[in-house]
Every structure is written in structure tokens, then in C-alpha cells.
Amino acid sequence: MVMVELLAERFNFIIVIILMMTGLYAVVATGNLVKRLVGLSLFQTSVFLLYITIGKVFGGQPPILPEYGGGHGESDYGAASTDHAAGAAEYAADTAHQSAEVLYSNPLPHVLILTAIVVGVATLSVGLALVVRIRETYGTIEDEAINKADYAVDSAGRGA
Amino acid sequence: MEFLSSLLPAHVAEHAPALVVVAPLLMAAVAAIMPNGRLGWGVALLTTAVSAVLAVAIVVEVQTGGVISYAMGGWQPPAGIEFRIDNLNAVLLLLIAALGLLSTIYALPSVADEIAENRQALFYSAFLVCFAGLLGVAITGDAFNMFVFLEISSISTYVLVGMGAGNDRRALTAAYNYLILGTIGATFFVIGVGFLYMATGTLNMADMAERLPDMSDNRVVQAAFAFIIVGLGLKAAMFPLHLWLPNAYAYAPNFVTSFLATTATKVAFYTLVRFLFDVFWPDAPFVQVSFLWVFAVLGIIGMIVASVQAVFQDDARRLLAFSSVAQVGYMMLGLGIGTAAGVSAGMLHLVNHALMKGALFMALGAFAIRFGVRRISDLNGFARSMPFTSVAFTIAGLSLVGVPMTIGFWSKWYLGVAAFENGWWWAVAALILSSLIALAYVARMLAAIWVAEPHHDRSGGIASARAPWLMLVPMWILAFANIWFFFQPDFLVSLTNAAAEAALNGASQ
Numbered sequence A: 001m002v003m004v005e006l007l008a009e010r011f012n013f014i015i016v017i018i019l020m021m022t023g024l025y026a027v028v029a030t031g032n033l034v035k036r037l038v039g040l041s042l043f044q045t046s047v048f049l050l051y052i053t054i055g056k057v058f059g060g061q062p063p064i065l066p067e068y069g070g071g072h073g074e075s076d077y078g079a080a081s082t083d084h085a086a087g088a089a090e091y092a093a094d095t096a097h098q099s100a101e102v103l104y105s106n107p108l109p110h111v112l113i114l115t116a117i118v119v120g121v122a123t124l125s126v127g128l129a130l131v132v133r134i135r136e137t138y139g140t141i142e143d144e145a146i147n148k149a150d151y152a153v154d155s156a157g158r159g160a
Numbered sequence B: 001m002e003f004l005s006s007l008l009p010a011h012v013a014e015h016a017p018a019l020v021v022v023a024p025l026l027m028a029a030v031a032a033i034m035p036n037g038r039l040g041w042g043v044a045l046l047t048t049a050v051s052a053v054l055a056v057a058i059v060v061e062v063q064t065g066g067v068i069s070y071a072m073g074g075w076q077p078p079a080g081i082e083f084r085i086d087n088l089n090a091v092l093l094l095l096i097a098a099l100g101l102l103s104t105i106y107a108l109p110s111v112a113d114e115i116a117e118n119r120q121a122l123f124y125s126a127f128l129v130c131f132a133g134l135l136g137v138a139i140t141g142d143a144f145n146m147f148v149f150l151e152i153s154s155i156s157t158y159v160l161v162g163m164g165a166g167n168d169r170r171a172l173t174a175a176y177n178y179l180i181l182g183t184i185g186a187t188f189f190v191i192g193v194g195f196l197y198m199a200t201g202t203l204n205m206a207d208m209a210e211r212l213p214d215m216s217d218n219r220v221v222q223a224a225f226a227f228i229i230v231g232l233g234l235k236a237a238m239f240p241l242h243l244w245l246p247n248a249y250a251y252a253p254n255f256v257t258s259f260l261a262t263t264a265t266k267v268a269f270y271t272l273v274r275f276l277f278d279v280f281w282p283d284a285p286f287v288q289v290s291f292l293w294v295f296a297v298l299g300i301i302g303m304i305v306a307s308v309q310a311v312f313q314d315d316a317r318r319l320l321a322f323s324s325v326a327q328v329g330y331m332m333l334g335l336g337i338g339t340a341a342g343v344s345a346g347m348l349h350l351v352n353h354a355l356m357k358g359a360l361f362m363a364l365g366a367f368a369i370r371f372g373v374r375r376i377s378d379l380n381g382f383a384r385s386m387p388f389t390s391v392a393f394t395i396a397g398l399s400l401v402g403v404p405m406t407i408g409f410w411s412k413w414y415l416g417v418a419a420f421e422n423g424w425w426w427a428v429a430a431l432i433l434s435s436l437i438a439l440a441y442v443a444r445m446l447a448a449i450w451v452a453e454p455h456h457d458r459s460g461g462i463a464s465a466r467a468p469w470l471m472l473v474p475m476w477i478l479a480f481a482n483i484w485f486f487f488q489p490d491f492l493v494s495l496t497n498a499a500a501e502a503a504l505n506g507a508s509q
Helices: A002-009 A011-029 A033-055 A066-076 A081-093 A095-101 A108-138 A143-159 B002-006 B010-014 B016-032 B037-065 B087-114 B117-139 B143-166 B170-200 B205-215 B219-235 B245-251 B254-279 B285-311 B316-337 B340-371 B387-401 B407-421 B425-450 B469-487 B490-508
Strands: B068-071 B082-085
Touching: A002 A011, A011 A033, A011 B170, A033 A108, A033 B170, A108 A143, A108 B143, A108 B170, A143 B170, B010 B016, B010 B037, B016 B037, B016 B068, B016 B082, B016 B117, B037 B068, B037 B082, B037 B087, B037 B117, B082 B087, B082 B117, B082 B205, B087 B117, B087 B143, B087 B254, B087 B340, B087 B469, B087 B490, B117 B143, B117 B254, B143 B170, B143 B205, B143 B245, B143 B254, B170 B205, B170 B219, B170 B245, B205 B254, B219 B254, B219 B285, B245 B254, B245 B316, B254 B316, B254 B340, B254 B490, B285 B316, B285 B425, B316 B340, B316 B407, B316 B425, B340 B387, B340 B407, B340 B469, B340 B490, B387 B407, B387 B425, B387 B469, B407 B425, B407 B469, B407 B490
Parallel strands: none
Antiparallel strands: B068 B082
């Protein structure tokens, strides 16, 4: 029982580790260049999840200041407006303590990960472009076949 | 140098730390739309020259006025991104800017020879992005920002390496493998940074350095340390994480190899120094353990094994690439010694290695452009075919071995003294052994150039040619620097001593 609780508490981290190891294993184990890139992306994505998990604060609100958040809420979700109205009333009644009392989730990891996603996309596209060129040149995307082709050329060059 | 920086208008000098990175990043877009390679080269040359002037101005200011802290966009650190230049990264800034400029001068004939005309402008654009990324890594004071710059430089490096496919199709697989390993390295680094952020709640490296000494028992910090060392070790081609390097250097275009060999792994090595001594606390038990059992041991194994591998290479550039892995081993040994003298010797070897390898790869590029040589046996008798290039190659080659009258001697001398002061006589023995092996592989090439019978052309005469001026000038500047700094070592030694001082004392503040 203690074990289950422990696991449940760290659920996100377990998922991160599983994804990370799956990705890394795929990179190492397969000889197919595209599948290797898939593994690499999975590996990178697990890190995104790790960062997002760090950003979560238990009981934390979305990190939007009330005076801005209220307006958005009304226009976007009709049902939530009463909630926000109550929140706004509370806000007006107790402005002095508001900032100290409201607990926000940490927005910084999300911003970092937006950047990291861009980096991941760029890496993946360069990698796929390289695979396309390799396929045009060698006619295969299997690691072993490529090595064999190179070896054949190399030993032929040496013989000449 | 003071005169040069006094020429800058005050408002430019004030924003120099941002401009030195932003200028090449913006000009990369300009270079991309240039109609031909010559104009693209012009843009690249102009930009690297501007960056070099700005870098010199920054370094002068650091030496006279101490640490520069530049708040990006006016957001004050530690919340905003800080560009922070102290004596440690000032060395790197100077090195990248100077070698970026020299490589760009060298690039025009080399790129015109190797890259298809319609791709040359784009090629220079990718080079400028890489240059900006490397400068960014060197200058930033924010750990996550460092990751972003590291990837900016790496992604464009994969492209640059892949452009060698016109000469040899293996450049494609080399670039692909570099991409896979480089990305794994960067991801390990970013995991480590995430852990540090978890533990300290900050991304600013100076801020982290203040908070970390209190948490050396924290398991998260220790895990972060391991991830960061592995990640940056991959980028720096630390043995045994160097597997991407030999092929990437051997099959990339010549200009790319001479640029990367002098800057990219050097920058990754700097980030290691920054994290080991500045961000982490060198007195923490887990850092202490890594000095001896990770850096010193792997450094020594690397410098012997990679040197032996170099001896058995047929391809001249692959030989030098393996030698680069061995040289990284020397720098790692300097780190492993862990004293100010050791770090200083490591940094000195970093600068010296950039000067000698730059000249060597440039000379090989000059051989290649005239006679298309790759193998060592193709170099036979080149002393008579291309005497100027051969002499430059010889000077730099002797410097690589560490012969007196060249700067290579000083790197090994200071490294040996630092190891000896630490009581590591076995490290000194390994140093001497590795230098002897280096003598063997350099002698192989020099024997081919000077002693072996030259190739005769069909009429029975000896083909001879002179490399283009644009290649000879930067090559000779580097070769000359190899001798000049033997007789005037004070400039480099004082720079690297200050760097080691900054690395070690920054942590204990």
C-alpha cells in the first residue's frame, strides 16, 4: 500500500522515466535512421514533461493576474463567469492581502519548454532532411546497408 | 587593442555584449538572400569583423573594469537573462571571434571549390548562425539560455558538416550521427539544468553558484551534476564520448573542419569548466571525486588511446581528428588536477590547440584545393610542390608534438608542472608517453611531405602550385602565432591564469 501511494505521488516522474528510456533505447537499438529520429523525439519530449511537472504547484491557480484573468474568463467560458464574479468581489474586498494569498503555478518552465520544443522541431527537421539526402545517395535508410556500401567503396578505392 | 575599442561610439560599446551575438544572427538572414557566394562571403566577412572588434572591446573592458553584466532587454538578473563576461569567458570570446574571422578569410577559395555555387550564400548563412550560437554560449550567464545557444550552434553545425556530401557521401552519415549524439548530449544537459532549477529555483548561473554550496548533500544536485557532465562531455568530445568527432571532422568541407576544430569543442569545454568550478562547488565531495576518477583517468586514457588510433589512420584529416580527441584529453587532465595551475594549463592548451589545429586543417585544405589529396600517401613530396603551405603545416605539426620553439611546448610544460605539483607523477609519465605517440603520427605526415619521393606528372616534372592568398594569409598568421607565443608567452599565460582565477574564485565568493 505504501508502495502504491509512493508510486501514485510520483506518477509523472515515472512516466517521464519510462518515456525517456523508451526513446533512448529506440535510438540505440534500431538500425533504421527514421526510427532512430522517432526515438530521439520521444527522448526529448520526456524532458518537456519533466519540466512541465516541475512547474506544477499543488493547489496553484493558473498564473494569470485576477484583473486580466477575470475578463478573459467571462468572454471565453460563460459557465465559469459566476465563479469569476465571486472571485472579483473577493478581490475588491480584500485587495491588500490578495497577492500574498493566491497561490500560482510556476509559469517559467512552460516558457522554457516552448523554446525547447522549437529546438526539438528544428533538430528533427534537420535530421529528416539528412535522412532524405542519405536515401537519395545510398538508396537505403538502414544503417547496416549504408556501412556495407561505404566499406565496399573504400576497399575498392584501396585496391585501385 | 585599447585604441580599437576607443573607436566605438559610446552607445555601441554599452550594448556590445548583445550586439556581438545579435549581429551575426541577423546578418545570417542577409547572407541567405545574397544572389551568389561571393556576396555571401562579403556579408560573412563583414559580420565576423564587426563581431571581432566588439569582442576585443568587451575583453579590454573586462580586463580594465572587471566583470560585465548585461541585462538582456533591460530585465534585471536573476529573473531576466543575463550576459555575463568575466576573465574566464573573455578568453573564449576572443578566441572564437579571432578564429571566426581568420576562418572566414580562408573560406572564399575553399568554399568556392567545394560547395555548389547556388548553395554558397546559404552555406555562409548557416556558418553565421553557428558563429552566433558559439559566441552566445560563451557569453551568456543563464543556464537555459546556454542550452538554446548550444543547440543554435549545433543544429547549424550538422548542416555545415552535411554540406561535405559533394566531396564524399560519408559526410551525410557523419552529420546524421553527429546530430543523434549531439542532441542526446544537449538533452542530457537540459535535464541537468532542470534538476538544478528544481533544487535552487533559479536559472542564472551566478545565482545558482551562490545557492549550491549549501546543498552538496542534495541527491537532486548530484544527479544534475552527472547529467550535465555527460551532456557537455558529449559536446566536447571527451573520451569515450567522442565517437561522432572523427567522421564529422574528416568528411566536412575543409573550411568547416578548420572552424569547428578551433571553436566548437573549445566552447563545450569552456561550459564544462564553468559548471565544474563556478556553478558547482569544487570542494563538494561529488565534484572532488569526479576530478580524479572521471576527468583525470578518462583524460589520460583518451590521450593515449586516441593518439594510438591516430597513428593507424590513412586519411590525413581523420588522423588529425583523432589527435583532437587526444588533445581534449590533455585539457580534461588539466581540469582533473583541479588546482588553479591545472585549470590554467587546460585553458592554455585550449587556446594553443586552437592555434595549431587551425593551421594544420587550413594547410590540409590548401593541399586539397590544389591536388585533391586526402590520404597521407598523397602528401608525398609536397615540400617541393607547395613549399609555403608545407612549412606552415610543419610548424603547426611540431607544435602539436610540443617541440620547443613552438607554443605546444608551453601547454605541455605548464600541464606537467601542474600535475607534478599535485604529486601526480603518473600523469606526467602519461603526458610524455602521449607526446611520443604524437611524435609518431606527426612524423608520418612530415616524412611523407619532406622525405618521400614526389609524385611526377605525365611529363616527368614535379607539379607545383601555390595556394590562393586568401588561404595562405590566415594559415600563416596561425603558424606564426605558434612561434610568436613561444617567445612571448606572457600574453596568453596571463589571460589563462586570470581565467583560472575567475573560475575558482567565482565559486567561493
